[in-house]
Amino acid sequence: MLNDNELIAKFQDGDEKAFDQLVQNNVNNVFGFFMKVTRNEMTAEDLAQDVFMKLYKNLKNFRHDSNFSTYLYRINTNTVNSWITRNKWKNLLHLDQAPDRGEYDQVNEVEWERKELWASISKLPKKQREVVILRLTNELSFREVSKITGMKEGTAKVNFHHALKKLKEDLINE
Amino acid sequence: MNNIEKKLSKLSSVKIRNIDSSNFIVSLRSRQRIESLRKKRFQSGVRAFVFVALISLITSFQLDTSNFQYDTLDMVAYYQVFENEGLNIDNVFVEVDENDFKLFLIEETVDFDLSELFYFNSFLNEDIEG
Secondary structure (H helix, E strand, O other): OOOHHHHHHHHHOOOHHHHHHHHHHHHHHHHHHHHHHHOOHHHHHHHHHHHHHHHHHHHHHOOOOOOHHHHHHHHHHHHHHHHHHHHHHHHHHHHHHOOOHHHOOHHHHHHHHHHHHHHHHHHOOHHHHHHHHHHHHHOOOHHHHHHHHOOOHHHHHHHHHHHHHHHHHHHHHO | OOHHHHHHHHHOOOOOOOOOHHHHHHHHHHHHHHHHHHHHHHHHHHHHHHHHHHHHHHHHHHHHHHHHHHHHHOOOOHHHHHHOHHHOHHHHHHOOOHHHHHHHHHHHOOOOOHHHHHHHHHHHHHHHHO
């Protein structure tokens, strides 16, 4: 079985089936990433398709300067960022329409907290949001986060620290 | 990982089922086809628009040039000829000899009937004898 880099090389030579194989190898990781953020299978699948559409368009220019998984994470992060920006107001409205916390039982309590958490994450500045998403959803190290986002490891740590502080304040205030 | 990070990590965890990759690829391919059709439709729309704009531009330039030519020729409308005093048709015919004018009309006329030919003949004989 060919690895991702060999499949990319074959695709760059015009083999369309190599791309299908590449999708097959990575679809569950990409889908999982979006499921953690959106918590909705349909939205996650749509976003995963967006990622592979972008990949199809740009893969011919992939130079193997960075690792393919890093490249894919970068596309994932950009896609999720656009999605959050697009749905910021919609998500906030959705949160407002939710019933009072007192009406929830134990199971829904967790779901409520989750919604609050993602609403707070969507309010974070872009860089902080990227670091938080990569750390929380994929449990990546700061070194990996810095490779994906292009910021220095120290900067990633500082951004994460500030983001956590804001999220903590937000969740306590709620 | 500190406490808040652990809590957030726990909150963001979710049960994820594996996606059917062959179905996913089929829908991805159909989406690609739809997008490429949309792109082609947009491109042909732009091309048609450019073509129509170009033709309109060329036509408008041509109309402009032809007006310019008419202006420089100083042409007047048909009815304006008769309003012009310098071109009084009566003045033109006063100076013309009647016989010359008849001859001119005969020479310029292509269709003769028999009576006209006889008249023409007698007129010429008269003229020679006279």
